Amino acid sequence: MTALHLKTAEIEKATHSDFFNIAVSVDCVIFGYAEKQLKVLLIKSDLEEFKGMWSLLGDLVRINEDLQEAPYRVLLDRTGLKDVYLEQVHTFGSINRHPSGRVVTTAYYSLINLCNHQPKQMENEVHWHPVNEIQKLAFDHKLILDTCLAQLREKIMEHPIVFNLLGEKFSLRQLQDLYEAILGVELDRRNFRKRITLKNWLVDLNEMEEDVPHRPGKLYKLRTQLKKEYQVAQKQNLEGTLV
Amino acid sequence: MTALHLKTAEIEKATHSDFFNIAVSVDCVIFGYAEKQLKVLLIKSDLEEFKGMWSLLGDLVRINEDLQEAPYRVLLDRTGLKDVYLEQVHTFGSINRHPSGRVVTTAYYSLINLCNHQPKQMENEVHWHPVNEIQKLAFDHKLILDTCLAQLREKIMEHPIVFNLLGEKFSLRQLQDLYEAILGVELDRRNFRKRITLKNWLVDLNEMEEDVPHRPGKLYKLRTQLKKEYQVAQKQNLEGTLV
DNA sequence: GCAAAAGTGTTAATCTTACACCCATGC
DNA sequence: GCATGGGTGTAAGATTAACACTTTTGC
Numbered sequence: 035m036t037a038l039h040l041k042t043a044e045i046e047k048a049t050h051s052d053f054f055n056i057a058v059s060v061d062c063v064i065f066g067y068a069e070k071q072l073k074v075l076l077i078k079s080d081l082e083e084f085k086g087m088w089s090l091l092g093d094l095v096r097i098n099e100d101l102q103e104a105p106y107r108v109l110l111d112r113t114g115l116k117d118v119y120l121e122q123v124h125t126f127g128s129i130n131r132h133p134s135g136r137v138v139t140t141a142y143y144s145l146i147n148l149c150n151h152q153p154k155q156m157e158n159e160v161h162w163h164p165v166n167e168i169q170k171l172a173f174d175h176k177l178i179l180d181t182c183l184a185q186l187r188e189k190i191m192e193h194p195i196v197f198n199l200l201g202e203k204f205s206l207r208q209l210q211d212l213y214e215a216i217l218g219v220e221l222d223r224r225n226f227r228k229r230i231t232l233k234n235w236l237v238d239l240n241e242m243e244e245d246v247p248h249r250p251g252k253l254y255k256l257r258t259q260l261k262k263e264y265q266v267a268q269k270q271n272l273e274g275t276l277v
Numbered sequence: 278m279t280a281l282h283l284k285t286a287e288i289e290k291a292t293h294s295d296f297f298n299i300a301v302s303v304d305c306v307i308f309g310y311a312e313k314q315l316k317v318l319l320i321k322s323d324l325e326e327f328k329g330m331w332s333l334l335g336d337l338v339r340i341n342e343d344l345q346e347a348p349y350r351v352l353l354d355r356t357g358l359k360d361v362y363l364e365q366v367h368t369f370g371s372i373n374r375h376p377s378g379r380v381v382t383t384a385y386y387s388l389i390n391l392c393n394h395q396p397k398q399m400e401n402e403v404h405w406h407p408v409n410e411i412q413k414l415a416f417d418h419k420l421i422l423d424t425c426l427a428q429l430r431e432k433i434m435e436h437p438i439v440f441n442l443l444g445e446k447f448s449l450r451q452l453q454d455l456y457e458a459i460l461g462v463e464l465d466r467r468n469f470r471k472r473i474t475l476k477n478w479l480v481d482l483n484e485m486e487e488d489v490p491h492r493p494g495k496l497y498k499l500r501t502q503l504k505k506e507y508q509v510a511q512k513q514n515l516e517g518t519l520v
Numbered sequence: 521g522c523a524a525a526a527g528t529g530t531t532a533a534t535c536t537t538a539c540a541c542c543c544a545t546g547c
Numbered sequence: 548g549c550a551t552g553g554g555t556g557t558a559a560g561a562t563t564a565a566c567a568c569t570t571t572t573g574c
Binding site for chain 2: 053054055056057058094095096097098099100101102122124125126127128129135136138140
C-alpha cells in the first residue's frame with residue numbers, strides 16, 4: 035500500500051543484477067516416422083564433454099526473441115520447415131545440467147513429416163534415430179526425450195496431431211501402424227477403425243493404395259478444418275518459398 | 278566426428294557470454310479453499326509499473342539453486358509450509374513480459390490447506406482472493422493463473438490431489454463442494470459419491486460430523502498410501518519444527 | 521490357388537447419466 | 548414437526564473390448 039515499498043523496474047534490475055546471468059535454451063524433440071518406427075532427430079554433440087554422444091537439437095534463446103519463437107527458429111534452421119506443430123512440455127533447470135554454465139532449458143516436441151526433410155540440407159552430424167533404440171543421450175536429453183514421448187502418448191488419442199507425421203494421403207493401416215509405433219502396443223484393427231471413424235477426423239478420398247502386394251486399402255486425409263488447427267506445416271526451402 | 282568442430286564447455290561459455298544475461302523466475306499459483314470458494318494467494322506488486330495491482334508469489338531463481346527447488350523456497354518463505362504439493366505447468370518467456378528486463382518465468386501451482394497458514398506470519402500485503410473474482414493481475418499473471426487452473430481442472434478427476442486443500446478429515450459433501458468450486462459446475466450427489474467410491478481413494482473413519490445443523494455426515498480421510506504419494510505437506514513453523 | 525492384408529458386425533461388460541425417496545439430526 | 552442435508556439404487560444409454568470370416572489383389 036505505502037509507496038515506501040514500491041520500487042521501479044530500473045531499481046529492481048540494478049538490485050537483482052546478480053540474477054541476470056542465466057542462459058535459457060530450448061531443446062526440441064523432433065519426431066518423425068519411417069519404416070514403421072517413431073524416430074527422433076539428433077545431432078552429434080559439439081561439446082568435448084559429450085564427445086561422440088548424440089543430443090537433441092536446441093539453441094540458446096536470444097535476448098530479443100520470445101521463448102516460444104526459439105523452437106520454431108531451431109526447426110527452421112535445422113529442417114527448413116516452417117509452421118510446424120510444436121508443443122511445450124517441461125522446463126529443466128538443475129544447476130549442473132549443462133557444463134557451460136547455468137542453462138535452464140525448455141523442452142518442446144515437434145511432429146514433422148520426415149519425407150519433407152531434405153538430407154542434403156542437413157549438416158552431416160544430424161541423423162534420425164529410432165526412439166526405442168535410444169539408451170543414452172548427452173546432457174539430460176534422455177530424460178527430456180522420455181518426458182516428451184510420455185506427453186505425446188497421452189495426447190494422440192484425444193487430438194488429431196499424429197497426421198503431422200504422415201503424408202497428405204494415407205490408409206487406415208498406415209495410420210494404425212503409426213499409432214502402434216508411438217504407443218508401443220498392438221491395437222485391434224476393427225476397434226481402431228471404429229474409434230477413428232467415431233472421431234470424424236478423416237475424409238474418404240475415394241482413392242486406393244497402389245503398388246501394394248495385396249488388396250489395396252482406401253486412402254483418407256485429415257479434414258481440412260482440423261488440418262488448419264493442428265497441422266499447419268508447410269515445406270519451405272532455404273530461400274523462403276513454399277515447395 | 279572430427280575434433281575440429283568440438284569445443285570445450287569453457288570455450289562455449291565465452292562464445293555465448295552474451296546469452297547468459299536472462300533472469301529466470303518461478304511464479305507460484307498457490308491455491309487454497311475456504312468458504313466454498315477456490316482461492317489464490319496474491320501479493321501487492323512492489324513495482325511502480327504495477328502499483329496497486331496484485332501479482333502471484335514468485336522469485337528469481339538463484340544461481341546455485343535448481344529450478345525445481347525455487348517454488349518450494351517461495352512456498353516456505355511465504356507460507357511456512359514445507360513439502361507442499363507442487364506441479365510445474367508452463368514456462369512463459371515473451372520478451373517484454375517483465376519491465377525489469379528479460380525474465381523468463383516457470384509457473385507452478387500448489388495446493389495447500391489454507392487453515393495451516395498463519396496470517397500473522399504473512400506480510401500484510403499478501404491475501405487470499407477468490408479465483409473466480411480475479412479480473413486482472415500484474416505482469417502476465419492472469420494468463421498464468423488461467424493456465425494453471427485449466428491444468429488443475431484436468432488433473433483432479435484422475436489424481437487424488439485436491440485433498441491437499443482439505444483438512445485430515447472431511448465429509449463427502451465437503452469434498453463435493455470442493456470439486457464443484459474447482460470445476461465451476463454442479464455435480465450430481467449420488468454419481469459423485471459412486472465415482473469417488475470406485476476410485477478407492479478414501480478410508481471411512483467411522484466418525485461423524487459434529488455441530489452441523491442437520492443430519493451429520495460420515496467422515497473420511499485419504500488412504501495413507503495415497504497421502505504419501507500426493508500429499509506430503511506438513512505444517513512447519515519458522516524454526517523448522519513440525520507442528 | 522495361394523499369400524497377404526482389407527474390410528466388416530455382434531456380444532458382453534463396463535461406465536455414465538439421470539433421476540426420487542426415506543433418514544437422522546437440530547431447532 | 549419441520550427444515551436441512553445425508554444416504555442410497557436402478558434403468559437407459561454410451562463406450563469399450565474381445566473376437567472370425569469373407570473379400571480383393573498380386574504373384
